[in-house]
Amino acid sequence: MSVEPQRRSQLVEATITEIGMTGSLNVTVGQIAKRAGVSAALAFHYFGDKDQLFLAAMRHILTIYGAEVRGALAAGASPRDRLNGLIRASFSPTNFRRDVIAAWLNFYVLARRADAAKRLLAIYHSRLQSNLVHDLRPLVGADAADIAQRIGGLIDGLYLRNAINPEVMTGKSAAAHVLAALEREIGECK
Amino acid sequence: MSVEPQRRSQLVEATITEIGMTGSLNVTVGQIAKRAGVSAALAFHYFGDKDQLFLAAMRHILTIYGAEVRGALAAGASPRDRLNGLIRASFSPTNFRRDVIAAWLNFYVLARRADAAKRLLAIYHSRLQSNLVHDLRPLVGADAADIAQRIGGLIDGLYLRNAINPEVMTGKSAAAHVLAALEREIGECK
DNA sequence: TTTTGTTGATTGACTAATCAAACAATCCAT
DNA sequence: ATGGATTGTTTGATTAGTCAATCAACAAAA
Numbered sequence: 186m187s188v189e190p191q192r193r194s195q196l197v198e199a200t201i202t203e204i205g206m207t208g209s210l211n212v213t214v215g216q217i218a219k220r221a222g223v224s225a226a227l228a229f230h231y232f233g234d235k236d237q238l239f240l241a242a243m244r245h246i247l248t249i250y251g252a253e254v255r256g257a258l259a260a261g262a263s264p265r266d267r268l269n270g271l272i273r274a275s276f277s278p279t280n281f282r283r284d285v286i287a288a289w290l291n292f293y294v295l296a297r298r299a300d301a302a303k304r305l306l307a308i309y310h311s312r313l314q315s316n317l318v319h320d321l322r323p324l325v326g327a328d329a330a331d332i333a334q335r336i337g338g339l340i341d342g343l344y345l346r347n348a349i350n351p352e353v354m355t356g357k358s359a360a361a362h363v364l365a366a367l368e369r370e371i372g373e374c375k
Numbered sequence: 376m377s378v379e380p381q382r383r384s385q386l387v388e389a390t391i392t393e394i395g396m397t398g399s400l401n402v403t404v405g406q407i408a409k410r411a412g413v414s415a416a417l418a419f420h421y422f423g424d425k426d427q428l429f430l431a432a433m434r435h436i437l438t439i440y441g442a443e444v445r446g447a448l449a450a451g452a453s454p455r456d457r458l459n460g461l462i463r464a465s466f467s468p469t470n471f472r473r474d475v476i477a478a479w480l481n482f483y484v485l486a487r488r489a490d491a492a493k494r495l496l497a498i499y500h501s502r503l504q505s506n507l508v509h510d511l512r513p514l515v516g517a518d519a520a521d522i523a524q525r526i527g528g529l530i531d532g533l534y535l536r537n538a539i540n541p542e543v544m545t546g547k548s549a550a551a552h553v554l555a556a557l558e559r560e561i562g563e564c565k
Numbered sequence: 566t567t568t569t570g571t572t573g574a575t576t577g578a579c580t581a582a583t584c585a586a587a588c589a590a591t592c593c594a595t
Numbered sequence: 596a597t598g599g600a601t602t603g604t605t606t607g608a609t610t611a612g613t614c615a616a617t618c619a620a621c622a623a624a625a
Contacts, residue, residue, distance in 0.1 A: 208487030213614060224572050290484055296539055297398030306539060335552050342532025349486055349496060366525050369559040414606045
């Protein structure tokens with residue numbers, strides 16, 4: 186009956202919360218550990234250093250996001266349905282929480298320094314791209330890749346806008362905007 | 376014959392460069408001052424504290440961006456021309472430099488803590504929005520505001536993508552993508 | 566007893582901000 | 596012109612504080 190997984194999970198959750206509070210990676214391991222109800226030394230014991238703790242937190246966020254997306258894709262019958270589900274999942278309350286978005290924002294910043302973060306981000310990007318392309322191709326053929334770039338970029342951009350102004354750009358309206366853009370992209374406009 | 380403006384300018388440039396190097400706000404005033412060829416104390420003397428130095432740097436970036444946009448808008452004859460110019464200006468080499476994008480990224484992060492940064496960012500957002508709406512209205516009428524949200528969001532999103540992967544998403548291709556999205560949005564798709 | 570889990574104490578490196586003083590250019594009175 | 600005061604510019608040294616990371620030691624369970 187090891188407590189290790191529990192402690193790790195506590196620390197990961199605390200990391201996300203703490204980043205959400207300060208809005209930056211400028212949180213001490215001490216603050217995180219305190220929130221998790223353990224000592225700072227334990228965080229180092231389990232994760233080695235601060236960066237790896239952050240990365241574990243992002244992996245956790247990506248895992249949840251990935252599971253939700255897979256669920257939405259599995260539930261959709263047609264390509265249209267699956268795209269719809271994919272977009273809605275991206276903006277679901279779970280992934281669109283204030284602190285999760287703050288973590289994402291700082292993840293992008295970290296990705297410029299830390300290679301491990303860059304790799305993790307690349308995985309997210311290429312998965313999103315291939316998910317989009319997979320269901321766009323039956324609808325638009327060769328344009329799928331380009332359209333996927335734009336839809337993916339729009340998702341990221343609206344995330345960013347929400348991070349700054351959650352009242353103006355809510356999760357609901359962001360999803361509606363992406364769906365509207367998708368409409369325009371796949372509408373047979375000759 | 377005061378040298379103050381020159382020193383301020385040196386420090387602002389050095390701030391942008393230094394943030395571009397490390398990719399984060401985690402640069403010491405000492406590093407910035409060293410690059411500017413002055414002492415750290417002088418940076419404090421002129422700017423008060425670190426945040427204000429960074430804000431001065433962002434104001435500088437926004438000023439240049441604003442001037443370029445105004446130029447592009449003035450040069451365009453039709454709404455279509457002006458939108459085209461606005462988008463191209465947003466992705467011009469000046470505004471799409473590696474270190475400038477790094478500054479933007481960290482600006483978004485700072486805006487969650489510092490009110491002054493949040494206000495500055497709000498000014499950028501509302502200017503972009505109103506510029507877009509102004510020239511979209513003649514083309515699409517009541518949809519202008521919504522479309523402007525999407526185009527603005529896409530611009531921000533593609534910025535973000537370039538920050539991570541400048542080879543895949545270049546300034547040129549980002550501008551092309553936004554223009555393509557604009558096409559789809561204003562194309563009379565009946 | 567051994568293993569596993571946990572911590573308090575400590576350290577060494579680093580940092581924002583301050584301050585008194587040095588330096589340089591300009592001005593004014595003689 | 597000349598010397599002394601004035602003002603603006605710049606820095607080295609210092610302060611007061613923070614933080615990541617380590618480690619020896621303690622507690623509990625097996």
